[in-house]
Amino acid sequence: MLNKRVCIVGLGYVGLPLLCLSMEKGYETYGLDISNERVELINNGISPIKDKFLEERLKKLKDVEATTDSSVLKKSDIIIICVPTPIDAQYNPNLKPLQSAAKTVSKELKKGDLIVVESTVFPGTTEEIIKPILEESGLKAGKDFYLAYCPERVDPGNKKWNVNNLPRVVGALSSEGLKQAADFYGSITSSDVLELNSVKAAEATKIMENTFRDINIAFVNEMAKSFDMMGIDITEVIKGASTKPFAFMPHWPGCGVGGHCIKVDPYYLISKAKENGFTHRFLNLAREINNSMPHYTVNKVIEGLNEIDKSVKDTKITVLGLAYKGGVDDIRESPALEIIDELKKLGADLNIFDPYIPEKSTVKDLNEALNADCIVIATDHPEFKSIKPVELKEKGIKVVIDGKNCLDKKGIVSFGIVYKGIGR
Numbered sequence: 010m011l012n013k014r015v016c017i018v019g020l021g022y023v024g025l026p027l028l029c030l031s032m033e034k035g036y037e038t039y040g041l042d043i044s045n046e047r048v049e050l051i052n053n054g055i056s057p058i059k060d061k062f063l064e065e066r067l068k069k070l071k072d073v074e075a076t077t078d079s080s081v082l083k084k085s086d087i088i089i090i091c092v093p094t095p096i097d098a099q100y101n102p103n104l105k106p107l108q109s110a111a112k113t114v115s116k117e118l119k120k121g122d123l124i125v126v127e128s129t130v131f132p133g134t135t136e137e138i139i140k141p142i143l144e145e146s147g148l149k150a151g152k153d154f155y156l157a158y159c160p161e162r163v164d165p166g167n168k169k170w171n172v173n174n175l176p177r178v179v180g181a182l183s184s185e186g187l188k189q190a191a192d193f194y195g196s197i198t199s200s201d202v203l204e205l206n207s208v209k210a211a212e213a214t215k216i217m218e219n220t221f222r223d224i225n226i227a228f229v230n231e232m233a234k235s236f237d238m239m240g241i242d243i244t245e246v247i248k249g250a251s252t253k254p255f256a257f258m259p260h261w262p263g264c265g266v267g268g269h270c271i272k273v274d275p276y277y278l279i280s281k282a283k284e285n286g287f288t289h290r291f292l293n294l295a296r297e298i299n300n301s302m303p304h305y306t307v308n309k310v311i312e313g314l315n316e317i318d319k320s321v322k323d324t325k326i327t328v329l330g331l332a333y334k335g336g337v338d339d340i341r342e343s344p345a346l347e348i349i350d351e352l353k354k355l356g357a358d359l360n361i362f363d364p365y366i367p368e369k370s371t372v373k374d375l376n377e378a379l380n381a382d383c384i385v386i387a388t389d390h391p392e393f394k395s396i397k398p399v400e401l402k403e404k405g406i407k408v409v410i411d412g413k414n415c416l417d418k419k420g421i422v423s424f425g426i427v428y429k430g431i432g433r
């Protein structure tokens with residue numbers, strides 16, 4: 010296997026760690042991207058993504074070969090596509106980046122190549138959309154080249170599970186393709202590789218995993234809204250339910266779901282199922298509930314300010330966090346953006362602070378950020394979780410909206426500060 014040369018197409022959150030891993034495992038590996046800026050950074054050992062693990066790995070690796078020149082595909086035997094699969098404004102899948110990457114690969118395709126799609130897609134994409142593009146080369150899938158799907162499960166910022174040790178599942182168009190893909194992934198991961206009987210099953214696996222998460226988060230968000238009306242703290246209830254040693258799995262409510270996966274992937278399945286005559290009521294409802302959370306959070310700001318006889322208009326409010334989750338600098342689909350937008354429309358005297366994204370912050374540090382009447386926690390960055398109630402008191406904060414239920418409610422309330430969490 011090690012004599013094979015690998016090319017990773019798309020060097021982002023998924024592709025870049027894979028490039029590092031493939032190199033570390035001894036494969037001659039190239040990276041292909043359309044961004045000159047990204048390629049230059051990577052070739053200089055600098056990670057375009059703020060992630061300690063990735064930054065350290067890239068620094069250690071010598072001679073990383075990233076390029077925007079697609080002729081590098083000619084030198085490669087295993088080509089892995091990790092480009093974005095976003096949705097448009099109407100929540101429809103946007104496969105343009107994936108189709109464009111497949112066209113690029115098609116132009117350089119050779120007999121014997123193994124093409125693996127890692128981008129998250131709806132079931133059928135690899136066979137119905139990618140295969141015909143690759144076959145424009147004149148080569149036949151399953152006969153002249155091999156085509157497989159292997160979803161990525163990387164969770165940026167997760168200290169335990171990463172590209173090195175996550176189990177993989179693969180599906181391929183032919184048994185030889187399946188064997189080659191499973192052999193490759195088996196040679197780079199320290200975990201298991203499960204071979205599935207079809208490409209569609211592998212594609213559906215990823216969508217099911219992320220939809221499972223979206224639905225469970227929607228469930229706790231709904232419980233949070235309900236319990237809030239009854240004066241029950243949902244965090245206590247989840248702690249209580251978590252003592253059940255089987256069947257219950259804790260998920261936590263919050264100001265909204267973000268990121269390139271959970272907020273996007275369900276729409277891929279919803280859209281494909283609709284094409285096949287099936288309506289995903291449950292998935293649509295989960296999306297609707299989770300999409301309602303930024304607005305719910307803004308309503309909490311209004312309620313909190315009402316309690317001190319203020320309105321949002323002209324009140325000094327700081328939104329803490331832009332990233333969609335703690336410890337990362339990724340703002341894709343972040344609920345913070347919607348919260349900010351809505352507060353601006355209501356006329357707030359707004360500041361924004363995210364220590365991971367200083368270029369988009371309006372103040373330079375947390376100390377300055379806390380010069381406000383009201384703070385809204387939109388991201389559970391460690392820097393925010395460690396804010397002490399006494400600091401809030403000293404800063405004269407009057408209202409705390411804890412969109413991540415991560416602050417010391419009791420301590421904050423004991424200082425006479427209005428506290429509102431999500432179902433807490």
Ligand SMILES: NC(=O)c1ccc[n+]([C@@H]2O[C@H](COP(=O)([O-])OP(=O)(O)OC[C@H]3O[C@@H](n4cnc5c(N)ncnc54)[C@H](O)[C@@H]3O)[C@@H](O)[C@H]2O)c1
Nearest residue numbers: 019020021022023042043091092094106109110128129161
């Ligand atoms: N971010 C995650 O945590 C995660 C986890 C699992 C799966 N995924 C899936 O993996 C895929 C990639 O996501 P990501 O977060 O790494 O995206 P990303 O935006 O971080 O990176 C994608 C990269 O692809 C490049 N690119 C775009 N079009 C290209 C083309 N035609 N040719 C070559 N390069 C191109 C971009 O310049 C960018 O560098 C998506 O389908 C996503 O749903 C993401």
